[in-house]
Amino acid sequence: MIEALDLLMSESLWAAVLRIATPLIFGVLGALLCERSGVLNLGIEGIMTMGAMTGWLTVYLGGDLWMGLVIAALAGALMGLLHAGLTVPLGLSQHVSGLGITLFASALAYYLYRLIVEVGETPPTIEPFRPYAVPVLSDIPVLGPVLFTQTAPTYLALVTVAVLAYVLARTPLGLAIRMTGENPHAVEAQGLNPNALRVGAVVAGSALMGLGGAFLTTAAFNSFFPEMVQGRGWICIALVVFASWQPGKALVGALLFAFFDAYQLRLQTVVEGVPYQLFLMAPYVLSIVALILVARRAEVPEALMAPYRRGER
Amino acid sequence: MTPVLELSHITKRFGPLVANEDVSLRLGQGEILALLGENGAGKTTLMNILFGHYEADEGEVRVFGETLPAGKPRAAIAAGVGMVHQHFTLAGNLSVLDNVMLGSERLSRIGSDRRAARKKLMAISERFGLPVDPDARVSKLSVGERQRVEILKALYRDARVLILDEPTAVLARPEAERLFETLRGMTQDGLSLIFISHKLHEVMAASDRVAVLRGGRMVAERATSETSSSELAELMVGRKVQRPVRQDHAIGAPVLQAERITIVEEGETRLEDISFTVNEGEILGIVGVSGNGQGALGALLSGLMAPTSGALRLNGADVGQLGPRGLIAAGAARVPEDRHAEGAVGEMTVWENAILERLRSAAFSRFGFVRRAEAKAHARELIQRFDVRGAGPDTRIRLLSGGNMQKLILGRCLATGPRFLLANQPTRGLDEGAIAAVHEELLAARAEGAAILLISEELEEAVQLSDRIQAIVKGRLSEPVAAGEADARRLGLMMAGVWDTQDAA
Numbered sequence: 001m002i003e004a005l006d007l008l009m010s011e012s013l014w015a016a017v018l019r020i021a022t023p024l025i026f027g028v029l030g031a032l033l034c035e036r037s038g039v040l041n042l043g044i045e046g047i048m049t050m051g052a053m054t055g056w057l058t059v060y061l062g063g064d065l066w067m068g069l070v071i072a073a074l075a076g077a078l079m080g081l082l083h084a085g086l087t088v089p090l091g092l093s094q095h096v097s098g099l100g101i102t103l104f105a106s107a108l109a110y111y112l113y114r115l116i117v118e119v120g121e122t123p124p125t126i127e128p129f130r131p132y133a134v135p136v137l138s139d140i141p142v143l144g145p146v147l148f149t150q151t152a153p154t155y156l157a158l159v160t161v162a163v164l165a166y167v168l169a170r171t172p173l174g175l176a177i178r179m180t181g182e183n184p185h186a187v188e189a190q191g192l193n194p195n196a197l198r199v200g201a202v203v204a205g206s207a208l209m210g211l212g213g214a215f216l217t218t219a220a221f222n223s224f225f226p227e228m229v230q231g232r233g234w235i236c237i238a239l240v241v242f243a244s245w246q247p248g249k250a251l252v253g254a255l256l257f258a259f260f261d262a263y264q265l266r267l268q269t270v271v272e273g274v275p276y277q278l279f280l281m282a283p284y285v286l287s288i289v290a291l292i293l294v295a296r297r298a299e300v301p302e303a304l305m306a307p308y309r310r311g312e313r
Numbered sequence: 314m315t316p317v318l319e320l321s322h323i324t325k326r327f328g329p330l331v332a333n334e335d336v337s338l339r340l341g342q343g344e345i346l347a348l349l350g351e352n353g354a355g356k357t358t359l360m361n362i363l364f365g366h367y368e369a370d371e372g373e374v375r376v377f378g379e380t381l382p383a384g385k386p387r388a389a390i391a392a393g394v395g396m397v398h399q400h401f402t403l404a405g406n407l408s409v410l411d412n413v414m415l416g417s418e419r420l421s422r423i424g425s426d427r428r429a430a431r432k433k434l435m436a437i438s439e440r441f442g443l444p445v446d447p448d449a450r451v452s453k454l455s456v457g458e459r460q461r462v463e464i465l466k467a468l469y470r471d472a473r474v475l476i477l478d479e480p481t482a483v484l485a486r487p488e489a490e491r492l493f494e495t496l497r498g499m500t501q502d503g504l505s506l507i508f509i510s511h512k513l514h515e516v517m518a519a520s521d522r523v524a525v526l527r528g529g530r531m532v533a534e535r536a537t538s539e540t541s542s543s544e545l546a547e548l549m550v551g552r553k554v555q556r557p558v559r560q561d562h563a564i565g566a567p568v569l570q571a572e573r574i575t576i577v578e579e580g581e582t583r584l585e586d587i588s589f590t591v592n593e594g595e596i597l598g599i600v601g602v603s604g605n606g607q608g609a610l611g612a613l614l615s616g617l618m619a620p621t622s623g624a625l626r627l628n629g630a631d632v633g634q635l636g637p638r639g640l641i642a643a644g645a646a647r648v649p650e651d652r653h654a655e656g657a658v659g660e661m662t663v664w665e666n667a668i669l670e671r672l673r674s675a676a677f678s679r680f681g682f683v684r685r686a687e688a689k690a691h692a693r694e695l696i697q698r699f700d701v702r703g704a705g706p707d708t709r710i711r712l713l714s715g716g717n718m719q720k721l722i723l724g725r726c727l728a729t730g731p732r733f734l735l736a737n738q739p740t741r742g743l744d745e746g747a748i749a750a751v752h753e754e755l756l757a758a759r760a761e762g763a764a765i766l767l768i769s770e771e772l773e774e775a776v777q778l779s780d781r782i783q784a785i786v787k788g789r790l791s792e793p794v795a796a797g798e799a800d801a802r803r804l805g806l807m808m809a810g811v812w813d814t815q816d817a818a
C-alpha cells in the first residue's frame with residue numbers, strides 16, 4: 001500500500017504521464033476541431049495510424065524528424081480532405097464515412113509499409129526524438145524533470161492546446177467555426193460559407209491527428225507496427241465529450257487518462273496477486289466513470305453531424 | 314421618393330414550379346412596405362433572392378442604384394441589406410455578442426476586438442430601443458428577445474434596408490404591437506423596411522404601402538391608407554373570402570363535463586379547480602393569453618395528462634384516466650396545438666397519417682397486418698371530402714402546406730363522427746382561405762351535433778365560432794359568458810383575470 005502511494009511521488013511517473021498524453025492531446029484537439037465545425041471524424045484511428053507510418057517512413061528514408069512530422073500532418077490532412085469531401089459537400093453519413101476511412105487508412109498504411117520496407121525478424125528502427133532538457137527550466141526541482149525534459153513533439157502538443165484555445169475563443173475565424181457547428185444557416189446568413197469552413201476545420205483537425213500518430217513512431221518508439229495506435233483514436237473521441245468541446249479541458253482529460261495508464265503500469269509491479277489484465281482495463285473503466293460524471297452537462301454543438309445544404313432547412 | 318431598393322422582372326423557377334414570375338418592386342426611403350400573400354405565394358422566395366440566398370433565373374436587384382451580384386449574401390450585407398429570417402439564424406449555445414459579431418470581422422484577423430463590438434452593439438441597442446444583455450446565452454432568451462437579437466444582427470452590419478420574414482409568426486399580440494412600434498421608430502432614423510405577412514390586421518396597422526403576391530405574381534400595389542382589409546383579402550386569395558357565420562340552433566344535452574379538476578405536475582399546479590360543460594351541438598371557446606394553462610388543458614382532453622383530483626366525464630363515464638387510446642375509443646377526437654409535433658408524422662405518408670389513430674380498428678388491420686388498400690381508399694376519401702390540395706395518399710405529409718395538413722388532421726377527426734372534438738389553436742399560422750375552410754368544417758360538425766371545445770388565442774375567432782366563452786388565466790377558468798354578451802371589453806377583463814366569482818374559493 002505504502003509502495004503504491006510512493007509511486008505517486010516519483011518524478012518518472014509524472015514524466016511518463018506527459019509522454020503518454022502527447023498523442024492523445026494531438027488526437028483530441030484534432031477531433032475537437034472537426035466536431036466544433038459540425039463534423040464527427042471517426043476516421044481518427046486510421047488517420048493516426050497513417051500519421052504513425054508516414055512520419056516514421058520519412059525518417060527511415062532519410063528525412064529528418066521534423067520533416068517526418070510535416071509529412072505525417074500532410075498525410076492526415078489528405079485523409080481529412082477525403083472525409084470532408086464525402087461528408088460536407090456530399091452530405092454522406094459521417095459515421096459510415098469515418099469508419100470507412102479508419103479501415104481504409106489503417107490498411108493503406110500497412111500496405112505501403114510492406115511495399116516499401118523490407119521487414120526481417122525484427123522491424124527496422126529509426127533514431128527517434130530524444131528528450132530535450134530546456135535550459136534553466138529543467139533545473140527546477142521536481143517540475144523540471146517532469147515538464148521540461150520531454151521530447152520536442154510534447155512541447156509542440158502543449159503549445160497547440162494554447163493556440164487552438166485562443167483561435168476558437170478569441171478570433172473571428174474561431175467564432176465562425178464554432179457558429180458553423182451550432183447553426184450553419186446563421187453563418188450563411190452573415191455572408192460566410194459554412195461548408196468551406198467545415199472542410200477547412202476537418203482538414204486541419206485531421207492534420208493534428210496525423211501528428212498524434214507520428215509521435216508514436218518518432219518519439220515514443222522507434223519503429224512502426226500495424227496495431228500500434230491501439231484504440232487511442234477512440235479514446236480521443238470520448239475525451240472530446242469529456243472536455244465539453246473545450247481545448248483546455250481536453251488537455252485535462254488527456255492527462256487524466258495518461259495518468260491512469262502510467263499508474264496502472266507501475267502498480268502492476270508492486271501489487272501482487274491481481275491479474276495484470278485488470279490493471280490494463282482500469283484506465284478505460286475510470287475514463288467511462290469520468291465521462292458519466294462530467295459529460296451529462298456537456299453542450300453538444302447543435303449542428304454536429306447535420307449536413308448543410310444551401311437553400312434547405 | 315427615391316427608391317433605395319428595386320427589384321425588376323424577377324423570375325425564379327424550382328424545376329417545373331414557378332415560384333416568382335416577372336415580379337417588380339420598389340422600396341422608398343423611410344418607407345414600410347408590407348409584402349402580403351398567402352402561404353406559398355412566393356414571398357419568402359422573393360426576399361431570399363433579394364438577400365442572395367437564391368439566384369434568380371431572370372431579373373435583377375438594385376440597392377441604392379447599384380446592381381447586386383446574384384446569390385451572394387455577403388454582397389447584399391455590404392450593400393446595406395439586412396434580413397431577419399422567420400426561422401431565426403442564431404446559435405443557442407453562444408452568447409448574444411458572439412451571434413451579432415459573426416462575420417463582421419475579417420477571418421484572417423489574429424484577435425477579435427470584442428470590446429469595440431460590445432460598445433457598438435450597446436450603442437445600437439440604445440439608439441433603437443432594443444435592450445439586450447450581450448453576454449446572455451441565446452438559448453436562455455425568450456422568442457421575442459431572440460428576434461431582437463436577429464434585428465440587432467442586421468443593424469450591427471449597418472443595414473439601411475431591413476427585410477423581416479413573417480416577424481410576428483412567433484410573437485403574441487402585445488409583443489407584435491411593440492415590434493411594429495420599434496420598426497416605425499427605425500424609419501425615423503432613415504431605415505427602410507419590408508415585412509412579409511399574411512395577417513391583414515397587422516398589414517393595415519403597420520405599413521405605408523402594400524404589395525400583394527399571389528401564385529408567384531405581383532397582383533396589386535396599394536397605399537395602405539387607400540385600401541381596406543376586405544379588398545386586400547380578396548386580392549390575396551383571388552376571390553371573395555368570407556369566414557362562415559355561426560347559425561343559432563338548439564343546444565343538446567351535456568357531452569363532456571369537467572368537474573372541479575386540478576392537475577399538479579412535478580409540484581406545480583397546472584390547472585386549478587376548473588369546471589366546464591360542453592353540450593351537444595355547441596362550441597365552447599376557451600380564450601386567454603398563451604401560457605396560462607392551455608397546454609395542460611389540451612393535454613387533459615387528449616388523454617396525455619390525468620386529473621390529480623376531480624373528474625372528467627364523457628357521456629357520463631369517467632374518462633380522466635383512460636389515456637389517449639382509451640379516450641379516442643370513448644368517442645373523443647383531437648386537433649392538437651402543434652400539428653407538426655403532435656398532429657402528424659412528417660416523414661410518413663398521408664395515408665399512414667390518416668389511419669394512425671385507428672390502426673387497431675378492424676377497418677384498417679387484419680391479423681396484425683395493415684389493410685393498405687382500405688387505408689389508401691380512406692385517405693383518398695378524406696382528401697376529397699375535406700379539399701386537401703397538393704397531395705395524394707402516398708405523399709409524405711411534411712410536403713403539405715400548413716392549411717392542407719390541418720384540413721387532413723381535422724378530416725381524420727371528423728370522419729369518425731366524434732361525440733366530442735378538441736380543437737386546440739386550429740388556425741394558428743394559417744392564411745385566410747384555410748382559416749375559412751377550417752371554420753366551415755368546425756361549424757358543420759357542430760351542426761351535426763358534435764360537442765366542440767375550442768382553445769384559441771385569437772379573440773375574433775373565438776367570438777365568431779363559440780356559443781359560450783370562458784377565459785383561462787393562470788390555470789383557472791372564468792365562469793362562461795354567452796357569445797352574444799361577449800364584447801371586447803368584457804373579454805379583455807376576463808383574460809386579465811377579473812371576473813365575478815360567485816363562490817369565494
